[in-house]
Amino acid sequence: xxxxEEPHVTKYRTYVLxxxxxxxxxxxxxxxxxMELGGWTILxxxxxxxxxxxxxxxxxMHLRSERPFIFSVIIPxxxxxxxxxxxxxxxxxxxxxxxx
Amino acid sequence: MTSVxxxxxxxxxxxxxxDRRGILSWVLTLDHKRIGLLYLIFVIAFFFSxxxxxxxxxxxxxxxxxxxxxxxxxxxxxxxxxxxIFLVVIxxxxxxxxxxxxxxxxxxxxxxxxxxxxxxxxxYISGATVVFVSVFTGGGPPDTGWTFYAPYSLRTTVNxxxxxxxxxxxxxxxxxxxxxxxxxxxxxxAPGMTWRRLPLFVWGIYSTSWVQILATPVIGITMVLIFxxxxxxxxxxxxxxxxxxxxYQHMFWIYSHPATYIMILPAMxxxxxxVPVFARKKIFGYMAIxxxxxxxxxxxxxxxxxxxxxxxxxxxANLLFSLLTFLVAIPSAIKVFNWVATLHKGSIVLEPPLLFxxxxxxxxxxxxxxxxxxxxxxPNVHLHDTYWIPAHFHYIIFGGMGFGLFAAFHYWFPKMFGxxxxxxxxxxxxxxxFIGFNVFYFSMLLLGWEGMPRRYYDxxxxxxxxxxxxxxxxxxxxxxxxxxxxxLFRGLFKGEKADDNPWDAETLEWQIPSPPPTENFEKIPVIxxxxxxxxxxAKNG
Amino acid sequence: MDEAKAFVxxxxxxxxxxxxxxWLFILSELLLFGGMFILYSAYRYKNPVDFxxxxxxLEVLLGTFNTIILLTSxxxxxxxxxxxxxxxxxLSMVLLMATMALxxxxxxxxxxxxxxxxxxGIYPNSPSLLTRAKGEILFFGLYYVMTGLHGLHVxxxxxxxxxxxxxxxxxxxxxxxxxxxxxxxxxxxxxxxxWIFLYPLFYLIA
Numbered sequence: 001x002x003x004x005e006e007p008h009v010t011k012y013r014t015y016v017l018x019x020x021x022x023x024x025x026x027x028x029x030x031x032x033x034x035m036e037l038g039g040w041t042i043l044x045x046x047x048x049x050x051x052x053x054x055x056x057x058x059x060x061m062h063l064r065s066e067r068p069f070i071f072s073v074i075i076p077x078x079x080x081x082x083x084x085x086x087x088x089x090x091x092x093x094x095x096x097x098x099x100x
Numbered sequence: 101m102t103s104v105x106x107x108x109x110x111x112x113x114x115x116x117x118x119d120r121r122g123i124l125s126w127v128l129t130l131d132h133k134r135i136g137l138l139y140l141i142f143v144i145a146f147f148f149s150x151x152x153x154x155x156x157x158x159x160x161x162x163x164x165x166x167x168x169x170x171x172x173x174x175x176x177x178x179x180x181x182x183x184x185i186f187l188v189v190i191x192x193x194x195x196x197x198x199x200x201x202x203x204x205x206x207x208x209x210x211x212x213x214x215x216x217x218x219x220x221x222x223x224y225i226s227g228a229t230v231v232f233v234s235v236f237t238g239g240g241p242p243d244t245g246w247t248f249y250a251p252y253s254l255r256t257t258v259n260x261x262x263x264x265x266x267x268x269x270x271x272x273x274x275x276x277x278x279x280x281x282x283x284x285x286x287x288x289x290a291p292g293m294t295w296r297r298l299p300l301f302v303w304g305i306y307s308t309s310w311v312q313i314l315a316t317p318v319i320g321i322t323m324v325l326i327f328x329x330x331x332x333x334x335x336x337x338x339x340x341x342x343x344x345x346x347x348y349q350h351m352f353w354i355y356s357h358p359a360t361y362i363m364i365l366p367a368m369x370x371x372x373x374x375v376p377v378f379a380r381k382k383i384f385g386y387m388a389i390x391x392x393x394x395x396x397x398x399x400x401x402x403x404x405x406x407x408x409x410x411x412x413x414x415x416x417a418n419l420l421f422s423l424l425t426f427l428v429a430i431p432s433a434i435k436v437f438n439w440v441a442t443l444h445k446g447s448i449v450l451e452p453p454l455l456f457x458x459x460x461x462x463x464x465x466x467x468x469x470x471x472x473x474x475x476x477x478x479p480n481v482h483l484h485d486t487y488w489i490p491a492h493f494h495y496i497i498f499g500g501m502g503f504g505l506f507a508a509f510h511y512w513f514p515k516m517f518g519x520x521x522x523x524x525x526x527x528x529x530x531x532x533x534f535i536g537f538n539v540f541y542f543s544m545l546l547l548g549w550e551g552m553p554r555r556y557y558d559x560x561x562x563x564x565x566x567x568x569x570x571x572x573x574x575x576x577x578x579x580x581x582x583x584x585x586x587x588l589f590r591g592l593f594k595g596e597k598a599d600d601n602p603w604d605a606e607t608l609e610w611q612i613p614s615p616p617p618t619e620n621f622e623k624i625p626v627i628x629x630x631x632x633x634x635x636x637x638a639k640n641g
Numbered sequence: 642m643d644e645a646k647a648f649v650x651x652x653x654x655x656x657x658x659x660x661x662x663x664w665l666f667i668l669s670e671l672l673l674f675g676g677m678f679i680l681y682s683a684y685r686y687k688n689p690v691d692f693x694x695x696x697x698x699l700e701v702l703l704g705t706f707n708t709i710i711l712l713t714s715x716x717x718x719x720x721x722x723x724x725x726x727x728x729x730x731x732l733s734m735v736l737l738m739a740t741m742a743l744x745x746x747x748x749x750x751x752x753x754x755x756x757x758x759x760x761x762g763i764y765p766n767s768p769s770l771l772t773r774a775k776g777e778i779l780f781f782g783l784y785y786v787m788t789g790l791h792g793l794h795v796x797x798x799x800x801x802x803x804x805x806x807x808x809x810x811x812x813x814x815x816x817x818x819x820x821x822x823x824x825x826x827x828x829x830x831x832x833x834x835x836w837i838f839l840y841p842l843f844y845l846i847a
Contacts (some may be wrong), residue, residue: 060715096412351680
């Protein structure tokens with residue numbers, strides 16, 4: 001194994017804490033759904049889901065401990081690509097005039 | 101998953117052909133060079149099938165009388181598109197030359213994942229088989245056009261499900277190839293092979309591979325949905341169930357427009373490698389060419405709506421997509437300027453690889469300029485679904501990618517096979533093809549301009565003359581193709597033995613024997629200069 | 642001529658490269674599901690009320706329970722890698738078996754969920770579904786396709802983990818060579834992440 005590849009062994013404690021965080025966030029998203037928040041609900045739900053994913057990506061999937069630069073780029077990249085696809089599609093859907 | 105397992109030479113130093121023998125040692129090989137050749141055989145075979153389909157299409161259109169049923173014509177152009185796009189143009193350069201030469205050009209012994217590489221080839225063969233089976237089963241070959249637009253693709257009684265499943269399998273092959281080549285470029289460069297010393301062909305394949313990874317899944321899921329729609333009536337694209345056919349077009353073109361960059365970027369990479377060698381001059385603006393490739397991949401993923409200007413898309417989307425389409429022309433133009441600037445005051449050696457590159461530059465430019473015309477909203481209303489559109493994309497795909505592919509054939513032939521073809525015959529073939537190509541496709545541009553609709557099996561008398569010239573042009577083009585391939589096949593068996601470096605090039609593949617040994621390099625090289633540092637350059641300054 | 646054993650040139654195992662390849666594959670999977678999320682967004686935008694009605698028919702408790710199951714399975718998966726890295730082979734295998742069990746439990750729940758929907762006559766192209774509003778037809782179409790595709794990935798993940806178990810038992814994956822297990826973990830966590838988004842979008846919009 002190359003020197004830069006000495007494994008980063010995560011503590012069990014870290015994993016359990018992350019899991020607790022994930023469960024709490026799940027509870028939060030459940031209770032937010034019960035509230036009357038109109039358009040904000042979806043944004044909050046996505047924000048919570050994004051946070052949960054961030055925890056999984058960085059801690060369970062070890063993304064924050066990978067050395068080469070490319071690893072720090074790939075998730076932002078796929079998010080940007082997805083965002084672009086969905087925004088441009090909505091530039092059509094949200095602006096159609098006439099009969100729906 | 102180690103490259104060591106892959107390139108186990110039985111007897112180091114001898115050619116990769118001799119190292120192991122027997123058909124199993126080929127179809128179960130882990131050697132990137134053998135895999136490249138396996139792809140070569142089938143890409144060429146599928147190209148010939150596509151040409152034959154095209155030949156019959158043009159035969160039908162030769163005169164207003166008809167030689168086939170309309171349904172047959174619909175299937176012909178559908179299959180022509182599916183075969184040419186998914187089995188030939190998208191895979192060709194990355195799987196043949198990317199596989200064969202990227203590892204060598206970066207100073208590696210193989211790709212990062214040789215077994216995945218073999219899997220990619222088997223998926224390619226499987227996908228192709230599924231597509232061919234769909235022609236003869238379940239109601240017959242698809243007649244929807246290669247675009248499979250809903251709702252027609254949901255209703256037509258021909259074998260759409262199998263065809264789209266074939267496309268799905270081919271997509272998986274493409275994604276795995278992309279993953280392999282990106283990882284290879286990141287991880288297996290030899291000491292001293294910095295990103296700025298990479299041959300521009302590698303940059304081209306690298307940008308392409310990212311598009312393969314990121315865009316292909318979208319068509320994957322779209323094909324799955326057509327399949328599910330046909331069998332389970334899910335409803336996502338079916339208007340009777342609330343589905344939106346325009347949304348199908350979005351999903352389809354989100355991949356299929358970037359797919360055109362999967363087609364062209366590798367060919368541009370070849371031109372960037374070949375032009376310096378035959379101008380005996382360093383490439384003009386190396387970083388501009390490298391980064392413009394990345395820019396094309398990025399901006400090119402934002403323009404797909406230009407296929408949908410008249411579909412019912414919103415005016416706002418039309419404006420956005422038209423503007424973005426104009427922007428993507430910029431990085432392409434940068435490459436054209438830089439190639440021409442490289443040739444300027446160079447010491448030109450007019451060999452076949454350069455001839456094909458010169459015609460690439462010319463034909464691709466026409467394709468690009470016609471693209472700007474149809475990318476403007478008002479002209480598009482008149483030009484959409486006329487012959488102008490296939491003329492445009494044949495200038496780019498055939499005039500561009502196709503001629504780039506042929507340049508690669510003629511450039512790397514001596515390295516891959518250890519022999520040289522007849523250069524005079526190659527030049528003659530090129531002249532015939534160039535003439536035939538322009539007679540054929542320029543006639544189509546004119547036909548489209550005058551309003552001839554595409555995908556029609558018949559036409560009004562006013563279009564007669566141009567259809568005649570187009571068909572004659574296609575025959576000349578096919579004649580040129582025959583001369584070219586015959587010359588290359590002959591060179592394979594009867595050609596003179598070639599030097600290790602007949603073109604006097606500086607990239608790594610020319611510093612090893614022709615054909616290469618299985619392990620590529622006796623010792624992994626340490627790189628100390630760029631890919632186009634010709635000795636003459638030192639004199640010219 | 643003696644077909645001698647192969648010449649080996651350099652010792653060149655590349656763990657980072659193996660992980661990079663797996664991550665690139667994960668990107669492609671994210672965009673595969675991403676395509677479906679685009680469709681979901683589009684149809685929800687067009688049919689907000691119908692989606693709301695459709696969601697009311699799904700059982701929130703079961704969905705939430707399944708979410709917790711998958712999150713816990715991610716914990717056991719991640720921990721199994723740490724265990725192997727520390728040389729705790731048996732613990733690693735137990736944690737992997739727990740991951741598999743949780744995955745299978747998820748699928749069983751999903752099976753029940755689908756089963757009750759189908760009993761009520763709600764499945765793609767069912768006569769009863771087709772009488773409903775267009776938006777509801779789309780909601781359930783997307784529901785079946787997205788949870789179905791996700792479930793398929795869970796099943797594949799369970800099989801992959803089973804394969805890893807066998808390789809650990811044989812010693813082919815061990816304290817010195819565990820990247821295949823890490824990559825299996827990456828796949829499993831991907832499946833978890835997709836569900837993290839599916840859950841609120843289908844169950845919590847009532």
